[in-house]
């Protein structure tokens with residue numbers, strides 16, 4: 001089915017209902033349900049339905065840093081040029097919390113349209129917040145890479161993570177077959193602060209794609225970095241890898257109250273992704289953390305675990321009226 005036919009299939013009533021839940025119009029909707037509505041809108045946005053993108057944008061007046069950062073992420077994964085404008089507005093809005101603006105900048109990088117370069121360059125040069133500066137740096141580099149020629153000469157194997165657009169592509173495949181030697185080299189590059197951040201991100205994603213126990217260990221070193229942004233991405237990658245080997249370092253990060261909220265938040269989400277029995281009590285404990293974004297991350301992570309265990313078809317909110325929302329993997 002073409003994406004146009006898919007768009008037409010969705011009744012306006014469905015969009016309205018999802019927007020109502022996401023925006024929390026009745027002020028009684030639980031965060032987990034709002035998250036699910038967002039994931040339904042994500043599926044529609046990816047199919048090119050601009051009404052879904054507008055619906056997501058309409059919720060940026062909310063005060064939940066967690067929900068809004070996820071909204072920005074969703075817009076970045078939509079692949080739609082239509083999302084550049086709302087994301088630019090979010091990045092320009094200095095009243096938005098740091099994680100929200102960070103995610104808006106990253107999303108502009110994920111979309112990869114050169115039209116976003118001026119705003120990214122502006123905040124790369126003048127933003128006083130380090131995570132914003134660093135994110136803009138990465139996004140600029142990703143857009144240049146995506147639209148550049150060198151990319152054509154790079155051989156990057158497909159991986160199971162290809163349905164998500166990363167803030168940087170993995171490094172190209174190694175020419176030699178010795179994986180252990182490659183991981184060793186990558187391990188030292190990962191923590192080498194003299195190397196450009198974009199390159200070190202590429203190292204990180206290459207290590208993720210290699211995915212051996214040795215690669216997981218190498219990634220753990222990334223938590224020694226001084227950059228909160230870098231550490232939060234390491235935690236994100238662990239959530240994708242779902243390796244139980246990463247649990248001790250993730251718990252340590254979540255427990256460390258001196259760690260930046262963005263890093264603790266991502267550690268909580270990663271533990272939710274790994275979801276073994278030992279992750280649950282930790283998440284339950286920090287669901288009461290006094291840092292709101294950390295507490296909410298644990299609540300949402302626990303809901304996702306509940307969904308995983310329930311055997312439900314899709315992590316999404318399905319409106320009662322107006323017909324079926326197409327699932328993300330449905331063509």
Ligand SMILES: [Fe+2]
Pocket residue numbers: 102103106232
């Ligand atoms: Fe992020």
Ligand SMILES: [Fe+2]
Pocket residue numbers: 069265266
């Ligand atoms: Fe996040």
